[in-house]
Structures are given as structure tokens and as C-alpha cells.
Amino acid sequence: MRRPIVHGVWRGTLRSDFRRDDKTSLEIPIVFVIRQTYLTISIESFTKSQEGESKLEALIQNGRTEATRLCYVFELRKQYQGENKLTTGAGDLRLINNSKQLKGYYWTNSPTYGELQLELISRECGGVDCFEEAERKWPPIPFA
Structure with missing residues (x-):
């Protein structure tokens, strides 16, 4: 059906505009577990301190440019420290580099x-249900 495959475990970095007390922006290691079937997509995100889950997902292909985007609405299950509210959001990721990067x-x-x-x-997502499990299965390669 010529639908791109995004199923798998993805690891990377989240850079946020949120500022700490020392005025530096955040750069956080993050893991996405994307489960894709013929009809559905679900996204879970894991950091050391927070978990998220998609509520609405779309894999959008532009036939003219051949660009593919993964767009989603998410909800963070863990509330921020000191806040008593639910955090929701949206993401827009482009599938690039021979379908190996988002x-x-x-x-x-x-x-x-x-x-x-x-x-x-x-491409194997089984058993990955937290940040620590992804790190255990696929340890980050230290910089030389």
C-alpha cells in the first residue's frame, strides 16, 4: 500500500524552551515507542521523569513532494512537580533520512x-514500557 513504516523504538533528544533556574533550556533524552498496524498508530513517549501517550495520530504523505509527517495529539500521564493540572499537546514530526529519523x-x-x-x-517494541527498559535493551553509545 506504499504506506511508510514508523513502527519501532526511536531514541533521541527533546529540546524545550522551558527554562531552569539557571536560565538554560532543557535538553532531555527521550524514547518513542510507535506501534503501527495496517489501520492504527499509537505513540508512547518516555523520559526519566515523564511518560506520554498519543490520543490522536495521523501519518500524512504529500504525493507531490514525497514528504511524510507523523502528526499527533498527546497527553502526559505524570503531572509536573508543583503543578496540579493535566498537560496535553501536539507534535509534528517529519520522517527523513531513508525512514530512519523523525x-x-x-x-x-x-x-x-x-x-x-x-x-x-x-523495529521490535515488545516489552518496552519505560525509559529504563529501552536503555537496558539498547544502551546509549558513549562519546569517545
Whole structure:
């Protein structure tokens, strides 16, 4: 059916405009677990301190440019420390580099926004239900 495959475990970095007390922006390791069937897509996101889940997903292909985008609405299950509200948001990621990378932006109602860069690390999603499990199965390669 010529539908791109995004199923798999993706690891990368979330860069947020949220500022810490020392005024530096956040750069957080993140893992996406994308489960794709012929008719459905679901996205779970994991960092060391927060988990998210998609509520609405769309894989959009532009036939004229051959660009593919993964767009989604998400909800963060864990509330931010010191806040008593539910965080929701949306993401818009472009599938690039021979379908091995996702790159794009997200926005939340907290209100924050930022950039996501993810690389495919495995097509096998089974058993990956938290950040620590992904790190255990596929340890990050240390810089030399």
C-alpha cells in the first residue's frame, strides 16, 4: 500500500524552551515507542521523569513532494512537580533520512514548545514500557 513504516523504538533528544533556574533550556533524552498496524498508530513517549501517550495520530504523505509527517495529539500521564493540572499537546514530526529519523516540533498547553530529533533503534517494541527498559535493551553509545 506504499504506506511508510514508523513502527519501532526511536531514541533521541527533546529540546524545550522551558527554562531552569539557571536560565538554560532543557535538553532531555527521550524514547518513542510507535506501534503501527495496517489501520492504527499509537505513540508512547518516555523520559526519566515523564511518560506520554498519543490520543490522536495521523501519518500524512504529500504525493507531490514525497514528504511524510507523523502528526499527533498527546497527553502526559505524570503531572509536573508543583503543578496540579493535566498537560496535553501536539507534535509534528517529519520522517527523513531513508525512514530512519523523525525530526520536528511539539507544543503543549503548559505552555512550552520545543524540538524533537529521533533515530530508529529497533523495529521490535515488545516489552518496552519505560525509559529504563529501552536503555537496558539498547544502551546509549558513549562519546569517545
